[in-house]
Amino acid sequence: MKKKIAISLGILFLMLCIIGYSFYRKIYAPNVKETVSIYIPTGTTMNELIPIIDPYIRNINGFIWVAEKKNYPNRIRPGKFRISEGMSNEELINHLRGGKAETITLTFNNQDSFEKLAGRVANQIEADSTALFEAFKDVDFITKNGFTPETAIAMYIPNSYDFYWNTSPNEFRDRMLTEYKRFWTDARREKAKAQNLNPLQVSTLASIVQKETAIIEERKTVAGLYLNRLHDFWPLQADPTIIFALKQKYGQEKEYKRVLNKDLDIDSPYNTYANFGLPPGPIGMPDISSIDAVLNPENHKYYYMCASVEKMGYHKFAKTLKEHNTNATAYQRWVSQQGINR
Template sequence: MNLKKGILLIISLLFIIGGFLTYNYHSKIYKANTIKEGDLFIPTSSEFSDVENLVRPFLKRVKPFIWVAHKKNYPNTIKPGKYKITKGMSNNDLVNLLRSGKQTPVKLSFNNQDTFEKLAGRISQQIEADSISLLNSFNDASFIEENGFSKNTALGMYIPNTYEFYWNTSADSFRKKMLNEYDSFWNNTRLKKAKTLNLSKNEVITLASIVQKETASVGERPVVAGLYLNRLRDKWPLQADPTIIFALKRNLGEDTIIKRVLKKDLDINSPYNTYKNRGLPPGPIAMPDISSIDAVLNATKHNYYYMCASVTNIGTHEFAKTLSQHNKNAFKYQVWLNKQGVNR
């Protein structure tokens, strides 16, 4: 009788131990272990120790995660990127996500980046690639030439918008996608409109950059574009103040603040001086957004040849068909500037 009791006791203990081990094993793998949601960024070339430190703030218990990760051979299959962590994930769910490489794309956006230096800085804040590698990629002379650009027009390849990228996108991969987006942007409809204007893609973007710098009013841009197209058609100099400001900043520094173009500025020796030089400058003076590009392609047809900033509707312009009318508008504006104390 005592022997039977002993055997039953041993069997019971084995069941209890077995149950405990099974529960412990199951808990390590399937029990919820993430305590908050957020984005986990795993840099390229990370080792498992790096991932362990990065994921630690999301975990209630770190050791079970490490155990599951090793069981699933994750340390040998680390994939960089941005991963969305949700609260209540098990170690099994988490390791499977990281092993799969199923990243959450980032919404990358840029506009008004007037130089490659500014663009590289803006992009490096949103993906893994650093600003130096991006800048080197942007300035790659072979790439620029192979794709129909020059040093002066290359900025026009980057169409301001919001795009989806994987966080660990390299500089060259970013550039490649931007070229694809540029090609997609220039669909048959836009190409036909450019041809009707007798302008190349680079010329449209160059003119659009002047239109954008001339007016912040999106509704006014087609009118401004039409005015410049009238001047180009009739072989008049554009006489666009934004090109003078661009030329001055090239000499004085990008951070120079110029609120007023002076008469002496019009003598600056630069291919971007559209008072001295007829036609379009060598390339864009800014990064035009889509509204400015489409304003050129869909410019308003009219007989305006002159414009001057309005003193009654700030942010817009007074348009004129004749020089005499323009001179009246310009006089009002000069008086207004003097009253405002704007000397430069």
């Protein structure tokens, strides 16, 4: 009898050891196959999470069992998470439930409109372009923070920023306001004041400089030219503002390679041939090099500029109308030879 009891106890102990080891393996044994980043959308359920994480772990049933024991299905966090090879289910779930989410580096360059900015941002974070566009155009937010619908695009400074992948549209917009305030340091504001401009006016002029030349080294010269005109009460006569007005009237999708004389009569506050001073707001999103060009312009006596036919992409600058007319005639002759009508 004693022998039978000992054998039974031994079998029971062995069974308990096997069960215990099984539980131990489910909880603590390595289960993640590779180091990789996974993206968990906002509102993800456990059933939706399984196909996201299954390719990267050895035993999905063990993961589900431990997740349920730790109440993870009711505490799923959205975001981008870096999971590491060799993680146990315990470590993995603790990380997904309470660990630090991974950030992404979000980058955007100068965009012509909020529609384009929304599309660019939506390709990098969870938020969709429609929701982002609505946040950008929120009139209450715009006016509360000292902007107008015409100047609001100046708040978005092209650069690279670290964001959580699941950043909401409003969180993105609020962060951009913070970055705008950080960008406009006292030193930059003093430089703007020296040109009799405020930050929004600087961004407006910088957007014209940006459209006039893609050559960064030329932007300080172009900025100095427009500031000469502005300070001496000349009309800016900037062709990019005419193109902006044409696109507002006839549609953003149309391309204009040159401005015709008839275009100069367009009825628009952005017509800098017909109106003195700066237009109501930026005609695009200027990048930092264009803003700093306006804040640190080249000091010269140029009042005229014309595209160069000898050095494509660059401009010829002139101090007198006579000199400018010579440059303009050469350019117009070249344009006609290329057959560019529009």
